[in-house]
Amino acid sequence: MKKYLSIFLLACSTLVSMPSLAQLSDSEAMNMAGLQRSLSQRMVKNYLMLGADVRVDAAQRQLQETVERFDASQKALNAYAPNPAIKAALAQVDATWATYRQQIEAKPDHAQAAAIFSTSETLLQQTQTVSDEMARHLGEMGAAVNRTGQTQRIAMLYMLKSWKVPAPDIDAKMDKAVSDFETILGELEARGTPNEEIAAAQRRARAHWGFTLKGIDMHNTQSSVPTVITVSTDSLFRQLNELTRLYAGLQADE
Template identity: 30%
Template sequence: MKTKILVLTLLFFSGLLTAQDLTVGEAINKAGRQRMLTQKMTKCYLMIGLKSRVDQARTELDDAVALFEEQMLELQDYPAGNKTKKTLGEVYELWLSFRIKVVSSPNRLTAGILIDQANELLEKCDDVVTLLEKEAKLKSAKLVNMSGRQRMLSQRIALYYLAYAWKIPSESIYPELKGAREEFEKALKELVASGYNTSDITTKLNKVISQWEFSKHTFDVNNSKMMPSVITVTTNSILKQMNDITGLYAKVTDNQLTAKR
């Protein structure tokens, strides 16, 4: 714990020095990653509650909390518009209460409250991404947003799958899982059709498509045996690939901005 406090202290001061150097693409990328982290942290909470890959879940949760705080500091110091700054302040307020809950001992009966808090934080983080995209005034910025959202959806699928497996008392679990799967698949098709795709982006997207087509039937809790460990491995793999792709779209956006100048 002392080590983590030291790390976060160092991150605070280093953030003051480096945030001003964030490019537009990087800012949208990091803001988008915050959305994903809200779902990933909650997923880890559920993994611990289910006793599924507990050591891995605790490590992932610890790292995700630290990364969220690091990026929050960077974004707060990024030269964004007043409305974006105000929204970032609202993210911070929601984060304070969410953080306390997500690192507490998992409780199946109250896990639904945490999921609601995660979704409230997710929506506010999404507002930040949308505002940054508008400030960029570049068509390719939408791709950074959309691709980054795929990262979030990979973890959201895992979150609601685990919530279903743990039998959390909520009627919204299955509809949310189904909705996340459908949104991921629809957005994947839109990304593939983009005219801004480089050969590298196209190659990586095709790999995601292959994995999605092979694995998507396992995400249907009504038509397959519950396999929490398999789901977390698969969605983490998709997350990693979409994270790489989002970084590439961020570079496309920065190149567009440079050319525009």
């Protein structure tokens, strides 16, 4: 569990900085591959926010930053690719990314939203394949599956429902995303609270998660609160980054 959480936390912190095109280390490449999945979800979330007129300025800024980050990360991973299987998996991502980027940077159109979501799901599966191939190549070091970014998937699925996009199995996918994040948060809490600062950060993360769940429950009773969900999930993501920083400090002291 310690090894799993170390990779999870490092990946959270990596999202806040642009990747370098310099040669990646194995651990950097593994984390970056996992983060590509998160970025695929964040982009469509921002597209939907723009279309639904929800926090437009923040959505536009996040979308531009995320498109640039995904593209730079993909270039860095292509430069790193250590074997034919990883190169082939990355080539599939490249092909889908060429289409997806055009879709996601176009003016939001409700009639196109379901197709864009479908492309994002393809991209999510392909980036998962890259992560799987990376884990296979790296063996024990890559065995822990990176599952960061569930907050962005939850917000994206919520926006699909809020904007009434006719996409299949949204409720089932939302239930799974919520369950997955609950597992992640529970495993993080199981690591313990070695000091009050970490204990307080864990309490804040749990509180933000509770607030997010209330917003989801409100939608289930026909009261959509997309602004609440997008703000709370972004706040929750920042709380995880704070926990990342604190745990990284503990590891540096060991």
